[in-house]
Amino acid sequence: MKTLAHLRYLLLLSLILLNPSCNRDKDRNKPIPENQGITVTVQDIKTNKPVANAQVNLTTLSKSLPTLSDGTARFTSLEISNAYQLTVSKTGYATETKAVIVEVGKNTPVLFQLKPVLEFVPAQLDFAAQERIKKFDIINNSDKDVGFSIKVNNNWISVEPTSGTIPKDGRRVPITVTVDDKGRIPAKYEGTLTLDFGGAVPSENYPIFMTVPNVDAPSVSCDQPVGITRTSAEVLGTIMSVGKTPITNHGHVWSETQTPEWGVPGTYTDFKARGTGQFTSTIGPLKPGTIYYVRAYARNENGINYSKEEYKITTSNTFTAPGVRVVEVSNFTPTTARVSAKITNNGGADVVSYGVAYSETDPTPNADTPTKQEFNGNPTNGDFVVNLANLKPNTKYYVVAYARNNAVSSPGISPVVTFNTPEPIVAAKVTVSEANDVKETSAVLNGNITEYGSLKIIDHGFVYSQSNADPRLNAKDCDFKSLGNLTKSQSQQISTPVVGLKKGSNYYYRSYVKPEGGQEIYSLSVQTFVTKEDNLRTYYSFSGDYTDVSGNANHAQSTGSKFVNDRFGSLNKAVDVSTGAVTEILTSKFGISGELTFSIWLKFNDSNFIGGKKVIIGHGDQFCPTSSSFSGFMIYFDPARSEGQNGDILFFIRDGSNAPLNVKRVIDRNNIDTKIWHHIVIVKSGSKWRFYLDGQLQTSETFLVNFTSLGNHKTFTGASWTSCSASEGFSNLNAQMDDVRRYNKAFSDTEVRELYNREKP
Structure with missing residues (x-):
């Protein structure tokens, strides 16, 4: 029995071995899974939107399918193959072909992005x-x-x-x-x-x-929304014009569809009447994780207009740490810097604190860094500024901005920004020295750069003015001579000629340097010089003293006058003679001869036109003018005389020969305005005298007097001779005085006008 059973087993085994394909045939006859295939998706490459009714050909199997409304076509129950070839076509698009391998038991996705023709x-x-x-x-x-x-x-x-x-x-x-x-x-x-x-x-x-547009309605613009949260956003708008009638209301409108319009409650902010300018809306409540469109509006009784700008925003779907960034680090000095930052969104919850952290050693500072400045609350529009102090010069720093809200434990941290503090700035130093080679219309100005400083000097030179006693670049009535940049040196002398000056004029000048990125630096002192002029014998410019700046050393002195602002507004460059006269120091240099011109600038007070005698300017000996022995002349006020009772300016002249008085009215009171400065000129040519006011001839008179004895006498302004007693009725001139000149030449009408025009304020 065992032998028979054994024979049967061997027979069955031999049949299996003799037919090895039986297992494969059995597998081939198994049904193919439906999900073993290809799913094709067709999109527009520009819009990423699905393309429907595109023809998808599976050329390997001669199969073809159209895409559905969602842009897809699916080939199912495909056999395993090394490759399938797919071709997609549609009118208006370029045809695309791809090879695809199908995996066992799987659906293989394939994306086609068609490019429009x-x-x-x-x-x-x-x-x-x-x-x-x-x-x-x-x-x-x-x-x-x-x-x-x-x-x-x-x-x-x-x-x-x-x-x-x-x-x-x-x-x-x-x-x-x-x-x-x-x-x-x-x-x-x-x-x-x-x-x-x-x-x-x-x-x-x-x-x-x-x-x-409705031209009678307001016009309005809209800015990019900021501070976007789960349920709100901040938006800035600007009313550019109010239209034909006043604005009744304005604000922002929003919706989940484009071009939102005013009128649906809960989708617009509503502010009342106002003029042009900016306004801010908090829009909401909004739905988390939702796209909205926003624009501004403004209305009046003539209609409504919207901003041409419309913005798309997406609210947050979850609570996050606030978004924050460093906008700029600026205003550097060796020890300070200014950090401007912005909270770009609050993470969906209220911001409770914010600040700036910085370090010179830690490249990633954060909200726990010891060197920081922190504030509570929420800054307006998300913008905040922090001024850093006590920094180290010439040092690299790392800085971040941060903010916390009440929903997330961790703060939002900005990207790290680096900055370097500069080296300590050493200022340049410059001095000015006396001008030389002074001529009628030119002079050579001199100075020194005593310290170059730490900044590159991009310009240097001189600034000068005939009227401004504090000359500076871009200041009123100032001119300058630039000498350009300057290479570094420990100390440098600078010098330059200037031309086109006015003859016989007083000039103020100083030197300057301009460092790169810095303000101009000027010499502390101001120098003066007077250009040459023929026949100029005495010139008092009253630049803080009574020096004769003509160079002839015919100086003056004062008995109590005080310095005041001149007609150009320069401080202490004129004198007030209401408290004391200005008198020429007696010399024998320049006596009165056949020709003479006196020039003086004055601003009068009304009190001069009443009361006693008040001398404007005169020249004479030591005797009182009321004495028959007096030799000299003066222009003055004497309201007690019939000729001067209206406040007119008189001229008095006597030669000491006991001859009768000579008194003439020479300038009409009605031509004098006490609110402004006036220019008075006296011209003598032999026995003929002329009197001018503001460049215009007022009176011409002839006086037959002998002045040969006036050589050692003196000029005075503001008060009488000391030899006069109180009973003579002289009192101080109540006026401000500037630029007194004396020439040993008789000016013509044209020369008087030229002098007035070159000196007038």
């Missing part, structure tokens, strides 16, 4: 208020030229060109579109252009939008 950039034209001309491009992505023609479907649209050819291989043709809103009521108009491509691709309707 023709593209339109931008996809539509939206004309905002006041826009009239725009362009779009037609791009040909195929390997063949494509002809086109354009039909305009609306009478307010015109195009150029209306036909043509678009070259192949990515070339483009620009189309210019012009719109016309004349005679149209305020609204948003929609129109189209029909573009025909001769059957190469389907025709296209290109959309055109035109906004006709």
Whole structure:
């Protein structure tokens, strides 16, 4: 029995071995899983939107399917193969082919992104208020030229060109579109252009939008929203004009669809009447994780206008740490810096604290870094500024901004920003020295750079003025001579000629340097010089003293006058003689001869036109003018005399020969304005005397007197001779005085006017 059983087993084994394919045939006959296949997804490469009704060919098996509305086509129950070839095509798109390997028991996804044969950039034209001309491009992505023609479907649209050819291989043709809103009521108009491509691709309707504004309604703009949270956002708007009537309300509108409009409660902020300027809205409540569109609006009784700007925002879906960044680090000094930062979003919850942390050693500072400045609350619009102090010069620093909210324990940290403090700044130093080679219209100015400083000197030179006693660059009535940049040296002498000056004039000047990135530095002192002038014998400019600046050393002295601002506003460059006279120190240098010109600037007080005698300017000996022995002359006020009872200015002259008095009215009181400075000039030519006010001749008189004895006598202004007693009735002139000049020449009318014009304020 055992032998028979053994034989049967051997027989069965031999049958299996003799037919090895039986197992394979059995596998082949098993059903193929349905999910063993290919799922094709077709999208537009530009928009990522699904492409429906595209033809998908499985060329390996000669199968074909169209894509559904979601852009998919599925081939199921495919056998295992090394590769399947897929081809996708649709009119208007370039055909694409891919090879795909199907895995056992799996569905294999394949994505096709089709490139349009023709593209339109931008996809539509939206004309905002006041826009009239725009362009779009037609791009040909195929390997063949494509002809086109354009039909305009609306009478307010015109195009150029209306036909043509678009070259192949990515070339483009620009189309210019012009719109016309004349005679149209305020609204948003929609129109189209029909573009025909001769059957190469389907025709296209290109959309055109035109906004006709309500010119009587307000105009408004909108800025990018900030501080976006789960339920709100901050948006800035600006009213640019109020329109024909006052604004009734304004704010922002928002919705989950584009071009939101005013009117739906809970979708707009509502602020009342105001003028032009900025305003801020907190929009909400919004839904977390949702896309919204926002724009500004403003209304009056004539209508409503919206901002041409419209922004897309997405609210947060979860609570996070606030977003924050360092905007700028500026205003560097060796020990300080200014950090400007911004909280870009609050993470969906209220910000409770914020600040700046910095370090010179830690490249990743954070909210726990000891060197920091922190503040409580939430900054307006998310912007904040921190001024860092006590920094080390010439040092690199790392800085971050941070913020915390009440929903997340960890703060939001900005990216690290680095900055370097500069080296300590050593200021340049400059001095000014006496001018030389002074001529009628030129002089050589001199100075020294005693310290170059730590900043590069990009300019240096001199600034000068005839009237401004504190000459500076860009200051009133100042001129300058630039000598350009300057190479570094321990000490340098600087010198330059200046030309075009006015003869016989007092000038103020100082030296300057301008460091790179810094303010101008001036010499502490100001020098003066007087240009030469023929026949000038005495010149008192009253620049803080009574020196004769003509160079002839015919100096003066004072008995109590005080320095005041001059007619140009320069401090202490004129004298007030109401408290004391200015008298020439007696010399024998320049006596009165056949020709003489006196020039003086005065600002009078009304009190001069009443009361006793008040001397404006005179020249004479030691006797009182009322004495018969007096030899000299003066112009003065004497309201007690019939000639001067109206406050007119008189002229008095006597030669000491006991001859009768000579008193004449020479300047009319009505021509004197006590609010301004006046220029008075006396000219003697032999026995003829002329008197001028502000460059104009007032009186001409002849006096037969002998002045040969006046050589050692003196000029005085403001008060009488000390030899006069109180009973003579002289008192101080109540006036301010400047620039007293004396020439041994008789000026002509033209020369008097020239002198007035070159010195007038």
